[in-house]
Amino acid sequence: MSPAPAGRRRGPSKGDLREKAILDTARDLLSRKPLADITIDELAAGAEISRSSFYFYFDSKLAVVVALLHGLSGEVSRDAGPWLDGTGPDAEALRRSLAALATLWRDQGRLLAGALAAAPGCPPIARWRAALREAHVERLAARITRDRAAGHAPDGPAAHVLAAMIDDLRSAAFAAATDPEALVDDLVTVELRMMYGNFRVHHPDE
Template identity: 35%
Template sequence: MAVAEDGARRRRRQPADARREILDAATELLAGTPPHEVTVAAIMARTTLSRKSFYVYFHDRAELVAALVQPLRAEADAGLARWAAAPDPVVSGRAALRAAAGTYRRHGAILRVVFWAATGDPDIRRVRDDLTAALVDVATAKVAQADAGLPDPHATAVALATMNIHRLLAMSADTTDAELDEIVETLATIWERTLGLAPH
């Protein structure tokens, strides 16, 4: 047993267990705390580890956020892969959007840190850019395929993807299924009409 700075007894952990404990503490803190208050000190206060232990497992807060986002990235990439490969852009697009909305509802606290803290933190900005790059790439291909007379498929894709992200970030964990479906319907209709895939 080790003695922490505050005198509390702290248990020694296997490296994987200690890392998991830090990630779990950060997740719990993010669920009810404004992003700017999610500091290393605040995270470690929720663990049985000393504050300096944080830097054994993570270089900085941005690396921690990247680790939290990793499972979400796997979810997002799976949905995007289905959308990219599907022959029907409307049906597959709505399914991908519904899946993304579910991810944002479940993990909004983490995603808000990524997007809101990115402005002032270049490391977190890289996490954000990595998270959104795949969406923009697939969307650019879909815009180009739609041949709707839009002057720049990439710029259009960025605009539409940004709209999705900011609308979905505004959801809370208690957003109902009916509210989520209404959000998806609105966003999908904007995409479809912009790309000429649905009647005006």
């Protein structure tokens, strides 16, 4: 057989496809029932492999969950850039960022809520949550510092303290919500007032 032409990209391997099938199965099952009710047999069946073959790709159900969470990390922060890198009380930029996050919570709420609940007693998930939180808090604290220096925002709690409060608030709110998208306008108001004081937020329907 002739070798593949130089520079030609090879497609995903059979192992890559099976690993993706396991992850896709887990994502589908989580949209319908709690993580605790999902079994290894279901994950293997959904990927059309045997239970013993499952362990070639993941050593536990937890490993599948952690892989899914890391896959979501980019989505969680993807639409936050225009808000986090901007300046001033830009309600529309914050609304777009929170709306994207709300959509993610709507689609992946079981996985995200389960991860937040499990984090205190599960080191792999705790590390994922800590890294995600630290990245958001650092960028939000930098924005708060810029806005205070420019006179856009009043002095208050230390920038990192305030940023951490905002991150914890939105995570708790989305985790408890039955309709995450309905929270967006209220979160815009609360977060802007936490950062800028008695700021009047105009909602799109006003």
